[in-house]
Amino acid sequence: MAGTEVLLEFLGTPDGTAAPRLAATRPAADERDAWWHELAGALGILADLGYTHGDLSAYNVLVHDGRPVLIDLPQVVDVVGNPQGPGFLERDVRRLGEWFTARGLDPAAPERLLTELRERSRLRRP
Numbered sequence: 652m653a654g655t656e657v658l659l660e661f662l663g664t665p666d667g668t669a670a671p672r673l674a675a676t677r678p679a680a681d682e683r684d685a686w687w688h689e690l691a692g693a694l695g696i697l698a699d700l701g702y703t704h705g706d707l708s709a710y711n712v713l714v715h716d717g718r719p720v721l722i723d724l725p726q727v728v729d730v731v732g733n734p735q736g737p738g739f740l741e742r743d744v745r746r747l748g749e750w751f752t753a754r755g756l757d758p759a760a761p762e763r764l765l766t767e768l769r770e771r772s773r774l775r776r777p
Contacts, residue, residue, distance in 0.1 A: 674709035707743035
């Protein structure tokens with residue numbers, strides 16, 4: 652923040668090539684698993700604070716220097732305070748999980764993550 656302005660960092664190469672969206676990548680199995688783990692960790696930090704992204708998909712994640720980066724965070728949702736918060740949390744995990752499971756991630760991983768995030772954000776299963 653600079654006064655009333657939000658400064659954003661460019662993610663890409665020095666020649667101006669932007670980092671690709673997750674949706675445009677084709678990770679090897681080890682990359683896929685590492686990226687899932689990193690994104691799960693990021694979602695866990697948000698859940699610890701009582702938030703979820705609110706519009707998470709493979710199009711709102713960039714891959715920069717071999718690591719996934721969440722983007723488009725201004726619409727974060729208060730999971731507990733917003734009556735639709737639990738639904739946003741579930742949608743975020745399911746949409747991201749669909750992308751990863753289509754590329755070979757254990758199909759049970761998204762459900763395990765959702766259970767963990769519900770606990771971390773102090774939600775009870777609906």
